[in-house]
Amino acid sequence: MPSSHKETRRTPGWMGIHRGHKARPLEWLAEKFIFLVSLSTILMVFLIFIFVAREALPVFFGQTDTALVSAVIPPAEMDKHSPAELQKYLELTPEQFKAMDKDTLKTLMDVKVEAQNDIPESFRNSRDARLNTTEWRYLLLPHQWDDYKKPEYIWQPVGQIKKFNIIPLFVGTLKITLIGLLFAVPLAVGAAIYVSQLARPRFREILKPTIELLSGIPSVVVGFFALLVMATVLQKTFGYETRLNAFVAGIALGFAVIPIIFSIAEDALTSVPRAYTQAALALGASRWQTAWQIVLPAALPGVFAAAVLGFGRAIGETMIVLMVCSASVMSWSIFDSARSITTTIAAEMAEAVNGGPHYRILFMLGALLFAATFVSNMIGDFVIHRFKNKLEGKR
Amino acid sequence: MKKIIQSLCLAVAAAGISASAFAGTITVKGSDTLVILAQKWAEVYMGQHSDVKIQVTGGGTGTGFAALQSQTTDLCDASRKAKAAEIANCIKAFGKRPTEYKVALDGLSVYVNPENSLKELTLDQVGDIFTGKIKNWKEVGGPDAPITVYSRENSSGTYEFFKEHVLKGQDFAASAQTMPGTAAIVQAVVKDKNGIGYGGAAYGGGSKLLAIKKDDASPAIEPTEENVETGTYPIWRHLYVYVNPALDKGEVAAYLNWIRSDDGQKYVKDIGYYPLPKNLRSN
Numbered sequence: 001m002p003s004s005h006k007e008t009r010r011t012p013g014w015m016g017i018h019r020g021h022k023a024r025p026l027e028w029l030a031e032k033f034i035f036l037v038s039l040s041t042i043l044m045v046f047l048i049f050i051f052v053a054r055e056a057l058p059v060f061f062g063q064t065d066t067a068l069v070s071a072v073i074p075p076a077e078m079d080k081h082s083p084a085e086l087q088k089y090l091e092l093t094p095e096q097f098k099a100m101d102k103d104t105l106k107t108l109m110d111v112k113v114e115a116q117n118d119i120p121e122s123f124r125n126s127r128d129a130r131l132n133t134t135e136w137r138y139l140l141l142p143h144q145w146d147d148y149k150k151p152e153y154i155w156q157p158v159g160q161i162k163k164f165n166i167i168p169l170f171v172g173t174l175k176i177t178l179i180g181l182l183f184a185v186p187l188a189v190g191a192a193i194y195v196s197q198l199a200r201p202r203f204r205e206i207l208k209p210t211i212e213l214l215s216g217i218p219s220v221v222v223g224f225f226a227l228l229v230m231a232t233v234l235q236k237t238f239g240y241e242t243r244l245n246a247f248v249a250g251i252a253l254g255f256a257v258i259p260i261i262f263s264i265a266e267d268a269l270t271s272v273p274r275a276y277t278q279a280a281l282a283l284g285a286s287r288w289q290t291a292w293q294i295v296l297p298a299a300l301p302g303v304f305a306a307a308v309l310g311f312g313r314a315i316g317e318t319m320i321v322l323m324v325c326s327a328s329v330m331s332w333s334i335f336d337s338a339r340s341i342t343t344t345i346a347a348e349m350a351e352a353v354n355g356g357p358h359y360r361i362l363f364m365l366g367a368l369l370f371a372a373t374f375v376s377n378m379i380g381d382f383v384i385h386r387f388k389n390k391l392e393g394k395r
Numbered sequence: 396m397k398k399i400i401q402s403l404c405l406a407v408a409a410a411g412i413s414a415s416a417f418a419g420t421i422t423v424k425g426s427d428t429l430v431i432l433a434q435k436w437a438e439v440y441m442g443q444h445s446d447v448k449i450q451v452t453g454g455g456t457g458t459g460f461a462a463l464q465s466q467t468t469d470l471c472d473a474s475r476k477a478k479a480a481e482i483a484n485c486i487k488a489f490g491k492r493p494t495e496y497k498v499a500l501d502g503l504s505v506y507v508n509p510e511n512s513l514k515e516l517t518l519d520q521v522g523d524i525f526t527g528k529i530k531n532w533k534e535v536g537g538p539d540a541p542i543t544v545y546s547r548e549n550s551s552g553t554y555e556f557f558k559e560h561v562l563k564g565q566d567f568a569a570s571a572q573t574m575p576g577t578a579a580i581v582q583a584v585v586k587d588k589n590g591i592g593y594g595g596a597a598y599g600g601g602s603k604l605l606a607i608k609k610d611d612a613s614p615a616i617e618p619t620e621e622n623v624e625t626g627t628y629p630i631w632r633h634l635y636v637y638v639n640p641a642l643d644k645g646e647v648a649a650y651l652n653w654i655r656s657d658d659g660q661k662y663v664k665d666i667g668y669y670p671l672p673k674n675l676r677s678n
Binding site: 090096100101104107112114118122123145152154159160163168227228232241242243244322323325326327328329330336337339347348349350351352353354356 | 482
C-alpha cells in the first residue's frame, strides 16, 4: 500500500517522538544542534572527571614523595652517575632529560643541593624529616608528629613538614553539611507542605517565588552576611566560645539549600493526585490531617529526593563555608570550627606548587568530592524515577 | 558557506597578527598581596609610556610561578621567595633560573582588640600564642580570658612567612581560625575582644597594633613606617618580582628598572607597603 510505504519514510524523531510529517531542513538542523549540545555536556562532565582523576593518580599509586631530607648528589660528581640515575634523581621525563644540556642539568642539581641546605637545623634532625607524608597511613590515620604530645589528625600542608591528614576535612565537611541539612530540611519541607496544601491560592502565588528567590542570592553574599551579622547574633544567643564555627556555617549553608529542597519537595507534593486529597476531605479529614497523613506519605519519595539533592548542593558549597569558618580542627562538636573539602581546594589550589604533592592531594580531594556528589545525585534521581509512578498514583 | 568560513578564518588570523604585532605588552601575574601595588605601577607607567601595555592579574604566588613556567606571563609577582620545586620547574621549562628582583618591603604587625590592655609582646610569646602553647591572655600579662587566634589561609605568602619566621616552622594551632584576607582578620579581631591576628601594618585600622620585642631584653618596637624601613621592627619581609632571564630585556627590563627606581618606589607607600632601602634600588 502506498500509504504504509510513505509511513516508513517518516523520520521517527528523537526520544520516540513520532511526527506527522517529514522534518523540515531547519527542524532537522535544530534537532541535531540540540543533540550535540546535550552530548557535549555529558562529554564535558566526563572530561572534567578524567582530568581531575588524572592529576590525582600519583597519590593513589604512591608516586609522590614529601621526604624533607633526601640524599643529594653533589653536582661535581655528576659524571659518576648513569644518565638513568640522574634522570630519576632530577625527576625528569626521558624527553626532558634528552633535551637538556649539561649546564642546565648542573643548575638543576645545584637547586637540589640548595634546597637541602635551606632546611633549618631543627628540622633536619626531626624524626619526621624522612617520612613520605603522602602515604595512605599519614593521610588517614593519626600520627604523633614532632612537637605534638599525642597522635593527632593534622592538616597543615604548608611548612617544612607537610601534614596531609584528610580526616579533619571529611569530618568538617560532614559536620557542616549535616547541620545545614538538619536546619534546612524541616524548614523547606514545612514550607513546601504549607505552600502546596494549606495556603490560599493568592498567598501561594506570593510565597513560592519569594522562597525560590532565595536561590538567587549569591553564596558570597550569604557568607558575608553570616560572617558579619549571623555569627555575632548566634554567639550572643547561644553563648559559645568560638565566634566562627561549624554551627554558623551550617545555618548559613541552610539558607543556600532551602530553595532547592523547597522547590523539589513542593513539586512532589503538588503532583500527588487531587483524588487523594478530595477523597480524604470527603471522608471528613481536616486539611491538616490530609496534608500530613495522606499527601506527605504519598509524596515521601520526592521529599526524600529533595533532601538528597540538597545534600549534594550543601556538600559542594564553597564560598559560605570559606567565609564563615575554616580551621581544620578534628572535633565533632558543632560549636568548634571546621574546614570543608571545597574550602580547602578553593583556598589552597592557587598557591600549591604545580604538580607537587599538595597539588595532587587537592585534586584527590576533588575527585572524592566529585564521587560523593555524583552518588548522592544518582540516589536522588533514582528515587524520583523509581517512585515516579507511585507518586502519580499510577501503580 | 565556504565564503563565510574563509572570511572567518581571515578575521581570526588578522586578530592574531594584530595582537602579536603589539610588542609592548607586558603581562604580570601572581601574588594577591602585590596585585594592588602592581596595578598602581602599571597604571602610572602606562601613563608615562603610551606605547606600552601592562596587564596585571592576581591569583596567588603559586599561580604566578605556574604561569612563569608555562611562559604565559612575563613577570611573576611573589610575596615569598621561590621554592626549590618552583625553580626546578622553571629550569625544566626554559633551562634557566628565574631572575629575582626585590621590589618592596612589607612590615607585618600583630593586631589585638582595642579593648585589650596588652601593649607589647616578645617574638617568642607571639609564636607561642599562634602555636597554641599560650592559651590565656593572663600568661602574657593581659586579662584572664582565653585567646582566640586568627590566621590567614595557608595559601597566603603572609601565612608562610609568619610560620617560618615567627613560629620558627612549627604548626599553627589547629583551632586557629583561618580568614580569607587581612581585612577579614582585622574585622574579626575588632569584633572579638579576645582575638589576635597578624597582617600588613597598613591594614590594621580599628584594631590595636602591638609593639614587638625581639627578646626579653630588647626594647618594644612599634610597627611604624620608620621602624620598618630601618629594619628595627623585627617582623618584615621582602616582596619580589620574578622574570624569565630570556625575557629580561627591552620593555620588560625597562619596566623592572623603573619599578625599582626612586620614581617607582614613590607609589609603594600609597598602597601600604614600604619602599626599598636605597642600596637595593636600581641605578
